[in-house]
Amino acid sequence: MIKLPSLPLDASAATDLSQWQVEIDSISDYETRVNEGKRLFGSRNNKRNSTFINVREVLTKMCHGHKRCGYCEDSVADEVEHIAPKDLYPEAVFSWKNYLYACGPCNGPKNNKYAVVKSIPSAQVVDVTRHRNAPVLPPIAGQPALINPRLEDPLSFLWLDIANTFVFLPMEGLSRENELRAEYTIKVLRLNHRDYLVDSRRTAFGSYRSRLREYIEEKANGADQLLLNLRQQELRNLGHRTVWLEMQRQHRLYPVLDSLFSQAPEALAW
Numbered sequence: 163m164i165k166l167p168s169l170p171l172d173a174s175a176a177t178d179l180s181q182w183q184v185e186i187d188s189i190s191d192y193e194t195r196v197n198e199g200k201r202l203f204g205s206r207n208n209k210r211n212s213t214f215i216n217v218r219e220v221l222t223k224m225c226h227g228h229k230r231c232g233y234c235e236d237s238v239a240d241e242v243e244h245i246a247p248k249d250l251y252p253e254a255v256f257s258w259k260n261y262l263y264a265c266g267p268c269n270g271p272k273n274n275k276y277a278v279v280k281s282i283p284s285a286q287v288v289d290v291t292r293h294r295n296a297p298v299l300p301p302i303a304g305q306p307a308l309i310n311p312r313l314e315d316p317l318s319f320l321w322l323d324i325a326n327t328f329v330f331l332p333m334e335g336l337s338r339e340n341e342l343r344a345e346y347t348i349k350v351l352r353l354n355h356r357d358y359l360v361d362s363r364r365t366a367f368g369s370y371r372s373r374l375r376e377y378i379e380e381k382a383n384g385a386d387q388l389l390l391n392l393r394q395q396e397l398r399n400l401g402h403r404t405v406w407l408e409m410q411r412q413h414r415l416y417p418v419l420d421s422l423f424s425q426a427p428e429a430l431a432w
C-alpha cells in the first residue's frame with residue numbers, strides 16, 4: 163500500500179462535489195443525510211455524469227501502473243470507494259479526498275466495516291460498523307483505524323518483510339494507537355490473508371531485482387542514456403510498487419540489495 167499522488171479535479175467537478183456535499187450537510191436529520199447521500203451518490207456516480215467522468219479520470223491517473231487497486235495494488239480497480247463509508251459518514255459522501263479506486267476483492271470484505279481508535283482509558287480499536295437493522299445513529303468520534311492512502315503514507319505504519327514471508331507487519335516503534343491502526347488495516351483489507359497477494363509481492367521482488375541487475379549490466383556495458391531511461395521507466399511500471407519502495411528502504415539490511423544499489427545509487431530515487 164503506497165501513498166497515492168495528490169491530484170486535483172477539474173474546477174467544475176470540484177465545485178459540483180462541494181455543492182452536492184453542502185446539499186447533504188444542510189439536511190438536519192442524520193438518518194435522512196445518510197439516505198439522501200447514498201441515493202444521490204448512486205444516481206450521480208455513473209458513466210454519463212460529467213463530474214464523475216472526471217472523478218474516474220483522475221482516480222485512474224492516481225493508480226500506480228494499470229489501474230491497480232489503491233489498497234492491495236494487485237487487481238484492476240474501477241469502483242469508486244468511499245474510504246470512510248457513506249453509510250456512516252454522510253459528511254464525506256461527496257468529499258473528493260474520501261475517494262479511491264478499489265478492486266472488488268478489497269471492497270467486498272471491507273464493505274462498510276470501519277473502526278476508530280480511542281485512547282481513553284487505554285488505546286483500543288472500537289468497531290463502528292453499522293449492522294443490518296441497527297438504528298441509524300452517528301458513529302462515535304475517534305481517529306479512523308483504517309490508514310488512508312490518500313492522506314497518509316501507509317509505509318510510515320507498515321513494514322513489508324521482503325526477506326522471507328512477504329507479509330505486512332506494523333512498523334517497529336509506533337505509538338500504541340498507530341500500531342493498532344496498522345494491525346486493523348492489514349486485517350480488514352486482508353493484505354496478508356490472501357495467498358495470491360503474498361505470492362504477487364514475492365514475484366514482484368524477483369522482477370524488480372532482475373530489472374535492476376539488467377540496468378546495471380547495460381550501464382556497465384556503456385548503454386546510452388536513452389536506453390537507461392527506458393529501463394528505469396520499465397522498472398517503475400512494474401506492479402506492487404510497495405515492494406520496490408521497501409527494497410529501497412531496506413537495502414542495507416540485505417547484502418545482495420546493498421550491492422545492487424551501490425552499483426546504481428540513482429535507483430534509490432526511482
Ligand SMILES: [Zn+2]
Nearest residue numbers: 231234265268
Ligand atoms: Zn484491492
